[in-house]
Amino acid sequence: GDSVTQMEGPVTLSEEAFLTINCTYTATGYPSLFWYVQYPGEGLQLLLKATKADDKGSNKGFEATYRKETTSFHLEKGSVQVSDSAVYFCALSKTSYDKVIFGPGTSLSVIP
């Protein structure tokens, strides 16, 4: 079945470090891909998305590019801040109304 795999956490970085969280997916067809973020004690927020191959989603300094050839959607940020500490979920959806399938989440801690 369809699935999403993410790099194991937790990830701990110093402020202003470069962030990469790897995400790969298994799905037939052309799913839409998402990154959701969950700040401590809060719900899920959509961070960015891409709906077709080679699309780049971006928001708040985060970027991810939909790579069909490697079935990947890695999340990157050039300079992380303490306020970026959260759990990041890579996810996919097969159709516009289909369920979202989440990866296991990667916990990020940014220390001053």
Add this chain to the structure above:
Amino acid sequence: EPEVTQTPSHQVTQMGQEVILRCVPISNHLYFYWYRQILGQKVEFLVSFYNNEISEKSEIFDDQFSVERPDGSNFTLKIRSTKLEDSAMYFCASSEALGIDTQYFGPGTRLTVL
């Protein structure tokens, strides 16, 4: 900006009791969903709902669960007889229409079954 709201934020109940979790989706949205996240685990799909009926449900969504849209604004998840393993964060989500694939999630209800 419109948002999905959920009540209560935290519900504590005794095993075997019925609970109803409430959600108010974004007003012009047509597709509604429930997900759950057991502490420290991934977010799992429970059920999707469109046009006043269930579109899809997972194997988790057994006869103990039901959903309802009792009026034009609320969307509820009922657990008939709670078990300890139902303790989780429950998220409601909604999306606008066919062709718009972004689901917007509420803040969640933390359910604790004692």
